[in-house]
Amino acid sequence: MALSTRSRTILTLYSARDCVHCHRVRLILAAKGVSYELILVDPARPPEDLIDLNPTHSLPTLVDRDLVLYETTVVAEYLDERYPHPPLMPIDPLSRARLRLAIVRMERDWLPLVEQCAGSGKNSEAARKRLRDALLSALPLFKAAKFFLNPELSLADCALVPLIWRLPSLGVSLPREAHAITDYGERIFRNPGFTRSLTSDEKLLRD
Incomplete structure (x- = not known):
C-alpha cells in the first residue's frame, strides 16, 4: 500500500520535533493523506493552549473540532477509524x-x-x-x-x-x-x- 496523497479535513496535531510516538501519528496521517495543522511543541515548555486542552500536557495531542485525544494508541486507532481509506488494519x-x-x-x-x-x-x-x-x-x-x-x-x-x-x-x-x-x-x-x-x-x- 502506498502512502496516500489525498487531502481531507484539517485537524490540529501538537507534536514534539523529535519523538517516536509523535512520528507514529504523523506517519498515519501521511498514509491516510489527511491534511492537518502541525504545531511543534517543546515538551518541557508546553504552550497554554495545549495545557488547556490536555490535562496531562502529553504529546502527541490531536484536536478534531471539539474532540481532543491523547495517548498514542488511542489517537492511532481513532485516525484509522475516522479515515477508513486506506485501512491500516486487516479485515479478519x-x-x-x-x-x-x-x-x-x-x-x-x-x-x-x-x-x-x-x-x-x-x-x-x-x-x-x-x-x-x-x-x-x-x-x-x-x-x-x-x-x-x-x-x-x-x-x-x-x-x-x-x-x-x-x-x-x-x-x-x-x-x-x-x-x-x-x-x-x-x-x-x-x-x-x-x-x-x-x-x-x-x-x-x-x-
Whole structure:
C-alpha cells in the first residue's frame, strides 16, 4: 500500500520535533493523506493552549473540532477509524489481533528503549544492546511478509518504522544478517509519504 496523497479535513496535531510516538501519528496521517495543522511543541515548555486542552500536557495531542485525544494508541486507532481509506488494519479478526499484540510488544518492550539509548554511559549502552537483541529476536517476523506481519502497511508499521529510522542516531547497528530489517525500513523510507511525516529535526537523524 502506498502512502496516500489525498487531502481531507484539517485537524490540529501538537507534536514534539523529535519523538517516536509523535512520528507514529504523523506517519498515519501521511498514509491516510489527511491534511492537518502541525504545531511543534517543546515538551518541557508546553504552550497554554495545549495545557488547556490536555490535562496531562502529553504529546502527541490531536484536536478534531471539539474532540481532543491523547495517548498514542488511542489517537492511532481513532485516525484509522475516522479515515477508513486506506485501512491500516486487516479485515479478519485473527490478523487484527496478531497485529495488536505486536503493537503492545513494541510499546512495552521496544519503544521505551529509545529514550534510554540517548546519551552515554552504561545504562545507555545496556539499552542499545537490549534494543538490538530485541530486533534480532524478531528477525523472522520481518521475513514473513512485505510489511510487518502483513502484506500491506498497517498501524504496526507506523509504530515500528519511526524506531527503525532512529537506529543510527541511537548508536544501534545491526549485523549483516539482519538485512531483512534494513530492507524493510528502506522500502518505507523511500516513499514520499514517509518523507512528509518527518520534521526537519528528524530528517537530520540520518544525514
